[in-house]
Amino acid sequence: MTRKPKKSFSTKASGRRPPRSKSHLNTRRWLPDNLLSLFIKLLIVGVTCLLAWMFYLNARITTEFEGQRWSVPARVYARPLELYAGLNLGATELVNELDRLGYRAVLKPAQAGEYLHAGQSIELVTRPFQHWDGIEPQRHLMLDFQGRQLQQLRDDTGQPQLLVRLDPLQIGSIHPNQQQDRILIQLDQVPRVLKDGLIAVEDRNFHHHLGVSPTGIIRALLANIRAGRTVQGGSTLTQQLVKNYFLDSRRSLIRKGNEALMAVLMEWHYSKDEILESYLNEVYLAQDGARAIHGFGLAAQEFFGVPVTELRLHQVALLIGMVKGPSLYNPRSNPDQALKRRQLVLTIMADHGVVTPEQAQWAGRQPLDVRQGRRTLRYPSFLDLVQRQLRQNYRADDLASEGLQVYTSLDPRVQSLTESALIQGLERLEDQYRLDQGSLQGSVIVTQPESGEALAVVGDRQVRNAGFNRALDSRRPVGSLMKPVVYLTALENGFTLASKLDDSPVVVEGRDGSRWEPENFDRQSHGEPLLLTALTRSYNQATARLGMQIGIDKVVQQLQKLGFERSLPAYPSIVLGSEGMSPLEVANIYGTFAADGFRTPVRAIRAVTDAQHRLLSTYEFEFEQQIPPQSMYLLQYAMKKVMTEGTGRHAYSQLDSNLELAGKTGTTDGQRDSWFSGYSQDTLAVVWVGRDDNGSLPLTGSSGALRIWTDLLQRVNPRSYLTREPDQIEWYWVNSDTGSVSKKACPGTTRMPFRTNADIRISDRCDAMNQEQKKGWFQRWFR
């Protein structure tokens, strides 16, 4: 381009060469004119390019910065704790819950998130929270307890309150690996000291400049020259926002120029408040494994366990200090540097009148006050269940970016008790049986049987391990856990609890020539036990014969009615639990038992809302009556007997004997798996214990999994399992040897329920029963 005028000159002057002296004069005149013209042309071209570039940058700002600015991962919440008079919860347990939620013990609660615990009373200021079904406002409450019960719930004017709920614990978020995480906050939620402090430290002319601050740049330049190195940046908050949001961190003039231009454009389009709010949400503050922590909202939760509204001065100063060097001033990895930086920030805040010198001194005396970092998920096994259920309705991309709010049924208290019961239980078993430490594995799932809501899931004894989830994915033979399914089928097909079964050796030959020859655990056969006895004592031979008598197909159909969703081939050994199932599948089946024959699939989610709290989906109570109440009642009776007289009786060595429970042990061939599944009125728990290499154990269901189950039930303080007697049930006395039935109590008889019109012969007299008994003994003798 620069050559063009020369060419033009020579072309125009072509023809004759001008005289030398004249030429010299002309050249001297020509140079200023043409240089000016060139300059103007260059200027026009430059300005045009600049304008075009600015149009481009402007378009980037308006398109990329409008609407949803950030991908926000879905947040997953535990159930909120509902408080009401009569709730079975002690003061200490509530304090534990408050601590989990990051509430602060103070002498005089006044702000949200503060409480005072004094003996049997708690004064509490709750946090406001937008639940899926409505807003719970902030409340100042007085709670009085008696033992493990909340007696009174009043507000600070003394008015009794019917029902109040706390904000739920956030138990995780769903984000892709290597991604940014943040909790979006609005400017009006941000404490004044944080806004003013940030401006004082990072950009004291924020309210006066137009995106770039020449005085700031000069001041930084002078400071850097004096120090001989870079000690101060001249970037405004707007420039920092532009750099973080649109540009990379390369140090180049072009990048710096773009940053300045975009900062000016940003100020042109958006108000100072909008820019400040965006900055507070955008700024990078720390790294947690693969997750980058952005924004003050998430940083407040991450480092102090509180929402940004509850940050205190020393916490605010620490976070502001971290802006300059998230890694260098990280209070977990560099506490000394972080303390020094915090002190400097406090000094600047005091110098600029953001706080008084006294406040700054007080804050300077506070410890760093940072909570333990967690590089791992808090409840990975439960979150796994939540994600699987979410994926039935939501795309993975939406879960990772749309800021969905997921409200679950996790009970943090039960989850915590389940984790410790499993960890300690496995350690105890390893000690007791002199097994290598860490050789046993286990998993537990706990549900509320009436609603089917999952309360806790543990899929690994390393409870924070997000690897293989045994509670959902490990399919192991269930052994005798299958027996109640077989006996229920029998009870629906003409059998009674007093029916006599045949517990003698049995051999089944397969089409391929294989032989199935089940044995009892004690390697004995037990003659002709009552159906009730065969179930409570878990006799294999009697069950195998019974299953084949009623039909394996019917047993498989029953299994599916109860909630088992996969299809199964009908082969004989299925009746003794040779089929592998996961604890979740067992919980679905036993949930139907516990809910009186109503199928209530296990679910972990209550509702999902979008980022603006608009309801997207709710997960309703699902129940469908699958089993007639009379058959269920008979089975419940038998399963309670398992606990009082059968293989589950060890539970009462620890639990109150008045507590009514129902359940069943399970042990598999070669003692490779130890199972227990059982329930109270409000808690169903399935426990599996085994080895990952499928090795043999010195444990049965009773000596292994039941111990952990019992320990867990003792901790959760369950309610008795009360069964309501349905219509068409009659009670008779049964001779346990002969199975003969009487309306009257005779020696050696036990009272049992029967379905009305059951096919039984009822005696009126004891001598008739005794005759039956003698006959039975005589017949057996000469058989």
Next chain:
Amino acid sequence: MRLPIVVVLILVGLTACSQWQAVPEQESPGRTESPLTLGLLDQIDSAIELSDLASADRLVRRGLQIDPFSPALMTRLAQIRWLQERPQQSLQAIQKARSLNPSAADQKTLDWLASQMTAGE
């Protein structure tokens, strides 16, 4: 000598009588609802009266999350599902409520709902 024999005979007789007595009928009175549930029922009934079924639904679900064994709350759920023209869910809730030992008042409501469904068929 006769007195102890008489006493022993009476005791034996009493023991025999106690063993030979008829099996007592088991009573199943309706469950007494907690103050919390009663308070929620008031709010649910008010919402139903105002035809605010969305609020009634939210309240009944919140109540059942706290106390899933309440036949009165389950009865209200059946009622709400019926009013929402979801008869299948209403029927399931009626069956569930019946299994939870309802009081006479609940039973009356359940019977009424069941009769409505039969009439609808």
